[in-house]
Amino acid sequence: MAEKYSSKDLQKWLFDKALDAASPKARKLLLASDQRGRDDTVIGKLFFFKYDPKGKATLAKYDKFPMVFPIEMYGDGFLGLNLHYLNIRERQALLGQLMKFANDKKMDENTRLKLSYQLLQGSRRLESLAKPCIKRYLYSHCRSQFIEINVDEFDKAIQLPVEDWVFKR
Numbered sequence: 001m002a003e004k005y006s007s008k009d010l011q012k013w014l015f016d017k018a019l020d021a022a023s024p025k026a027r028k029l030l031l032a033s034d035q036r037g038r039d040d041t042v043i044g045k046l047f048f049f050k051y052d053p054k055g056k057a058t059l060a061k062y063d064k065f066p067m068v069f070p071i072e073m074y075g076d077g078f079l080g081l082n083l084h085y086l087n088i089r090e091r092q093a094l095l096g097q098l099m100k101f102a103n104d105k106k107m108d109e110n111t112r113l114k115l116s117y118q119l120l121q122g123s124r125r126l127e128s129l130a131k132p133c134i135k136r137y138l139y140s141h142c143r144s145q146f147i148e149i150n151v152d153e154f155d156k157a158i159q160l161p162v163e164d165w166v167f168k169r
Helices: 007-022 024-032 088-101 117-121 124-133 151-157
Strands: 046-048 061-063 067-074 077-082 134-138 147-149 165-167
Touching: 046 151, 067 117, 067 134, 077 124, 088 124, 088 151, 117 124, 124 134, 147 151
Parallel strands: none
Antiparallel strands: 046 067, 046 147, 061 165, 067 077, 077 134
């Protein structure tokens, strides 16, 4: 998990992901599946998506392109860990701790992290790392399909500088 990638490596990976997401087959799969987290398979997966917060007028800052591990589902949205609220070193530390909760050792498309809010509260280390990035998301304010990041790509994804911050003036 601690491997450092060059800007060129990250740029190529992001470009390849963008091409994958833009392909007709990928669009068809995204549109045909319930990627809005309405079943438990979304918990423990990592996603990018566009977001426009309901309460943005009262927020000091917010991320319009979050990178989130959903940890709890609700009828109208979910609670998640937006890793963009951490610097890269903190992201690596949190991800290292979270990977201990993988449902298998295969690290393939079926691998997910067994995450919950209660799990985060049960460990001082996890709670302190995760606290700044616990955010509530409403489906009605999601402005794109969810882009799933495979478990074997987590270490690259957390190093991408793709957060889109808006700061209150």
